[in-house]
Amino acid sequence: MSGASELIVKRIRDGSVIDHIPAGRSLLVLKILGIKGDEGYRVALVMNVESRKIGRKDILKIEGRYISDSEASMITLIAPEATLNIVKNYRVVHKVRLKPPSMVRGIVKCPNSMCVSNNDPEAQPVFTLEKTDSREPSFRCIYCETRLTGSDALTELYG
Ligand code: CTP
Numbered sequence: 001m002s003g004a005s006e007l008i009v010k011r012i013r014d015g016s017v018i019d020h021i022p023a024g025r026s027l028l029v030l031k032i033l034g035i036k037g038d039e040g041y042r043v044a045l046v047m048n049v050e051s052r053k054i055g056r057k058d059i060l061k062i063e064g065r066y067i068s069d070s071e072a073s074m075i076t077l078i079a080p081e082a083t084l085n086i087v088k089n090y091r092v093v094h095k096v097r098l099k100p101p102s103m104v105r106g107i108v109k110c111p112n113s114m115c116v117s118n119n120d121p122e123a124q125p126v127f128t129l130e131k132t133d134s135r136e137p138s139f140r141c142i143y144c145e146t147r148l149t150g151s152d153a154l155t156e157l158y159g
């Protein structure tokens with residue numbers, strides 16, 4: 001644990017810590033997880049702190065909510081190096097380096113504006129995993145086979 005971030009936000013008792021998020025992307029991680037703030041969870045968001053591993057990073061701490069590996073896998077779209085820590089009674093009881101999901105459903109739109117998923121309100125966007133590279137996984141649209149990369153997802157989520 002790097003000392004700098006410890007000074008900013010204290011350790012949590014029970015919940016989830018998503019660590020090693022590329023600097024500045026923790027808001028997008030919350031968006032992918034569907035956490036808006038009105039659910040009532042205590043959320044600590046740490047942005048742009050020093051990391052021994054990746055230069056600068058963000059950390060997200062969500063108290064009282066245990067995020068599953070599969071739920072968290074969706075964030076590999078924009079944070080492929082992130083780790084999920086499950087904390088119980090102040091201890092990290094589960095730590096995983098996240099793996100990309102085999103399927104991404106309904107989180108981001110297809111980059112191809114002509115795609116049926118962008119034109120038929122009943123067709124939700126679905127992508128299957130194409131390449132598992134921890135640096136950047138990529139996906140393909142099941143309708144039009146357009147590739148979806150992390151930077152496509154970022155563009156869309158920032159919008
Ligand atoms: N953490 C927390 N509350 C706890 C325990 C841990 O908020 N009760 C946070 C730490 O601040 C850290 C992350 O969970 O951001 C992982 O904790 P730990 O495994 O102790 O840190 P490191 O060994 O530095 O983890 P890594 O090797 O994954 O960098």
Ligand code: ZN
Pocket residue numbers: 110111112115116117141142143144145146
């Ligand atoms: Zn498509």
